Amino acid sequence: MAKVPVQFTLNGAEKAEFIDSGTTLLHALRDKIGDTSPKGGCHQGTCGGCSVIIDGELRLSCLTLAETCNGAAITTASGLSEGGVLHPLQRAFLDAFATQCGFCTPGMIMAATVLLDHTPNPSRDEVVEALSGNICRCTGYEPIIQAVLTAARSNSQNAA
Amino acid sequence: MELRKSYFADQRKDDLHEIGQPRPRSDSPGHVTGKTAYFADRNFPGMLHLKMVRSPHHHARIRSIDISEAEKHPGVVKILTAKDVPHNVYTILILIQIGPEDETVLADGKVRWKGEAVVAVLAETERAAQEAAAKVKVDYEVLPAVFDMEEALKPGAPTVNEYHGRNYYLYDSGECRKVRFGDVEAGFAGADHVLEQTYQSSPIEHAPTETTGCIVVPEGNDRFTCYTNTQAMFFTLDNASIILQMPGNKLHFVGGTVGGGFGGKVDVIVEPIAILGAKLTGRPVSFIYSREEEMQISSPRAAEKVVIKDGVMNDGRIVARKVTGYTDAGAYSRHSPYGAQKGAGHYPGPYTIPNVWIDTYCVYTNRTPSSAMRGFGVTIGDFALEVQMDKLARLIGMDPLEFRFINAYRDGDMKAHRQPTEGAALIECMQEASRAANWPVAEKYLSMSSYAKGV
Numbered sequence: 018m019a020k021v022p023v024q025f026t027l028n029g030a031e032k033a034e035f036i037d038s039g040t041t042l043l044h045a046l047r048d049k050i051g052d053t054s055p056k057g058g059c060h061q062g063t064c065g066g067c068s069v070i071i072d073g074e075l076r077l078s079c080l081t082l083a084e085t086c087n088g089a090a091i092t093t094a095s096g097l098s099e100g101g102v103l104h105p106l107q108r109a110f111l112d113a114f115a116t117q118c119g120f121c122t123p124g125m126i127m128a129a130t131v132l133l134d135h136t137p138n139p140s141r142d143e144v145v146e147a148l149s150g151n152i153c154r155c156t157g158y159e160p161i162i163q164a165v166l167t168a169a170r171s172n173s174q175n176a177a
Numbered sequence: 178m179e180l181r182k183s184y185f186a187d188q189r190k191d192d193l194h195e196i197g198q199p200r201p202r203s204d205s206p207g208h209v210t211g212k213t214a215y216f217a218d219r220n221f222p223g224m225l226h227l228k229m230v231r232s233p234h235h236h237a238r239i240r241s242i243d244i245s246e247a248e249k250h251p252g253v254v255k256i257l258t259a260k261d262v263p264h265n266v267y268t269i270l271i272l273i274q275i276g277p278e279d280e281t282v283l284a285d286g287k288v289r290w291k292g293e294a295v296v297a298v299l300a301e302t303e304r305a306a307q308e309a310a311a312k313v314k315v316d317y318e319v320l321p322a323v324f325d326m327e328e329a330l331k332p333g334a335p336t337v338n339e340y341h342g343r344n345y346y347l348y349d350s351g352e353c354r355k356v357r358f359g360d361v362e363a364g365f366a367g368a369d370h371v372l373e374q375t376y377q378s379s380p381i382e383h384a385p386t387e388t389t390g391c392i393v394v395p396e397g398n399d400r401f402t403c404y405t406n407t408q409a410m411f412f413t414l415d416n417a418s419i420i421l422q423m424p425g426n427k428l429h430f431v432g433g434t435v436g437g438g439f440g441g442k443v444d445v446i447v448e449p450i451a452i453l454g455a456k457l458t459g460r461p462v463s464f465i466y467s468r469e470e471e472m473q474i475s476s477p478r479a480a481e482k483v484v485i486k487d488g489v490m491n492d493g494r495i496v497a498r499k500v501t502g503y504t505d506a507g508a509y510s511r512h513s514p515y516g517a518q519k520g521a522g523h524y525p526g527p528y529t530i531p532n533v534w535i536d537t538y539c540v541y542t543n544r545t546p547s548s549a550m551r552g553f554g555v556t557i558g559d560f561a562l563e564v565q566m567d568k569l570a571r572l573i574g575m576d577p578l579e580f581r582f583i584n585a586y587r588d589g590d591m592k593a594h595r596q597p598t599e600g601a602a603l604i605e606c607m608q609e610a611s612r613a614a615n616w617p618v619a620e621k622y623l624s625m626s627s628y629a630k631g632v
Contacts (some may be wrong), residue, residue: 053218054211056436058386059468066386094211107209111201119208120386120436126209154386154437 025089027052028096036083042076043067045083046093054095054123058152065151068124069093075131077150094123097130105175106130106168113164117155125151129165138169204434215387215436216404217465221394225254227454227464228306230296230313231474232288235543236322236335239286242296243314250312252305255458257297259285262453263422266340268510269445272415279340280509280546282420282450288317289337289508290545292474299454299462322543326482326503329542337508337541346506346514346539354521356535358593364497364532368488370572375484376561380477380505383550387436389475390465391447393455401452402429407445408438416445417452428452440549444476444511476548479513480505481520483561488532489569493583500524502537502558507546512553514539519554525593526562527603528584533593582607582622601627 020035027050034049043060046052046069058064060079067078070092097104103111106129116122125148132139132147139147144165153161207213244256259265262282271278284295296313300306321335328334329344337344348354365371391405407413410430418425435442451464466475481504488497502520506513517539524535552559570580582604590598604627611618 047218048220051220052211053214056215056387057217058388058436061468064386064468094209098210103206103209110209111205114199114202114205116202116205116208118385118387118435118437119204119213120215122208123211152386154384154439 021084023083023087025086025091027091028093038084040083041079042081042083042086043078046078052093052095054093056120056123058120065128066121066124068127068151070127070131075128094126097126105171109164109168113160113167115157115160115164117157121151121153125161133169133172138173141166213434215434216392216406216432217390219392219404221461224461224463225299225301225454225458226303226306227451227462228298228310229294230298230310232284232291232293232295234288234317234319235291236320237288237317238320239284239288240316240318244296247298247309247312250305250309252301253298253309254301255299255454257283257454259283262420264420267416267420269416270515272412275514277340279338290543292545297450297454299458324542324544326505326540326542329540337543341541344541346510353536353538354518356521356533356593359532361497361499361532361534365488368496369491371486371488372569372572373486374565374568376564378481378557380480380547381550382472382477383439383441384472385437385439385441388466388468388471389442389447391451392461392463393451394461395455395459400427400429401455402431403448403452405430405432405448406435406442407432408435408442413445413448417449420449421452440551440553441475443549476511476546478550478553479516479547481557483558485561485565487565487569489573491573493573493575493580495528495530495584497532498525498530499534504539505544505547506539506541507544508541509546511546511548513547516554520558522594523555523558527586529586529590576618578607578611578616579618579622582618582625587627603627
């Protein structure tokens with residue numbers, strides 16, 4: 018099968034690959050480029066485990082064709098911490114015991130990152146709405162919601 | 178959280194300062210940075226993908242299997258059928274001498290539930306494996322199926338599983354697990370009221386976000402490394418060793434990181450066939466359930482039916498309890514004979530009742546095999562028992578919490594299965610619950626103790 022070239026930045030670094038046409042971004046990231054932080058829980062756009070940020074917007078990488086991402090800036094959960102220092106959301110998830118099995122965590126953190134980028138001081142309802150596309154089967158939603166609210170508060174304190 | 182040490186005379190005296198204090202989870206930093214390595218977060222050059230051809234029928238004889246078209250499909254490397262599996266008929270609890278072996282790795286001559294694995298296809302890509310699986314032709318003769326436990330136990334019902342020869346598990350105690358304590362009929366005869374109720378539950382799927390799967394790598398030293406999300410590493414290794422007729426020292430299992438289990442990842446389903454595929458092709462093999470397989474194929478919690486008959490006095494004492502429990506194993510045993518047995522030990526509940534009769538049956542039907550899930554064998558039973566307790570309290574016009582105080586087991590009480598009660602704390606829990614929930618009970622119940630007899 019003819020390969021198609023795809024080139025984008027992943028967490029700030031240039032990436033280029035030849036892929037089969039029709040390859041999902043999830044597959045390309047995990048199996049070609051080696052960033053396994055997006056998780057494939059359903060491969061049908063319902064669990065949110067594969068969530069990534071493409072040009073500032075939250076996207077499901079299992080429903081996104083890699084070849085449509087040429088020139089895009091892609092962020093994944095593995096690219097949030099800088100120089101070994103956790104991102105405030107990562108810190109808040111840790112402190113709030115917002116992880117159990119951990120499989121939904123990267124997707125949750127992606128959804129929360131986009132929320133706080135657009136809405137730095139969200140209400141609880143806005144947090145719930147922003148996370149509504151991400152399934153946590155361990156049913157730890159309450160600590161996750163608290164973690165996002167805590168991260169928002171610490172961001173606004175730092176900004177003040 | 179307050180840790181009270183005043184309840185028990187033999188409470189340990191040392192300072193339990195860890196309890197009530199948060200401690201960071203050691204796995205959290207990996208989770209929040211996306212660095213935690215789940216089994217599927219590994220990729221090996223030349224890795225093959227395994228897809229199953231599954232039965233579309235609940236119960237059918239296999240007349241023939243034709244893999245000739247599938248073999249020609251581009252990308253197909255190997256196709257496995259029952260004859261390729263060294264020890265194809267197995268049962269997981271054989272490790273603790275609970276037989277007979279009653280399940281096939283790949284169906285041989287017959288399928289007993291809709292979704293049963295029949296043929297395994299190994300191909301260069303997931304897509305090629307899927308397309309080739311669709312080209313495998315299986316000729317079935319559909320047989321009558323049974324889906325209801327009571328129907329399955331009736332004479333003349335279709336036999337689900339020939340390895341048992343009857344539609345229930347034969348315990349050493351006979352057709353069911355039995356508990357006999359006191360004289361239950363005399364208890365009913367002397368009771369002020371008798372209440373019999375039936376409770377039923379449906380199968381429940383665990384639905385972990387990470388689907389069941391494994392990746393197997395043939396190593397240069399003639400060993401196989403199996404990266405798996407099983408919840409039962411050594412249990413799976415030992416069963417794989419039996420199924421593959423391969424010494425355990427040829428198998429290296431890597432796991433412990435599970436993207437949600439809830440009991441749904443303790444069956445030995447994906448590993449043996451993936452290891453076999455790696456052995457016969459000499460290449461790494463990935464076998465990962467699709468979301469549809471996770472929901473339809475993986476074992477659910479068993480459906481249960483519980484019939485509870487209680488004799489109760491107007492003063493609140495339960496004087497007799499008879500329970501008949503049915504556990505729907507589906508087509509194969511897996512953990513269900515054990516689950517049904519657990520129910521037998523559990524059914525009197527945390528209550529002291531002088532006359533008890535319990536029968537629990539493990540029943541075979543043409544449904545998806547059920548297995549472990551969070552307290553299987555007792556969870557549905559507890560639901561039934563506690564609803565029954567509320568109904569009994571209502572029947573005699575008593576407060577449901579006070580009714581439980583009257584019947585709560587206390588240290589020294591003999592349980593129906595003849596283990597004396599030790600370390601009971603039900604009274605104290607209910608006293609605390611009464612305060613926490615602001616559900617007042619009479620003072621005499623607040624001065625009760627699991628240790629000291631007499632109200």
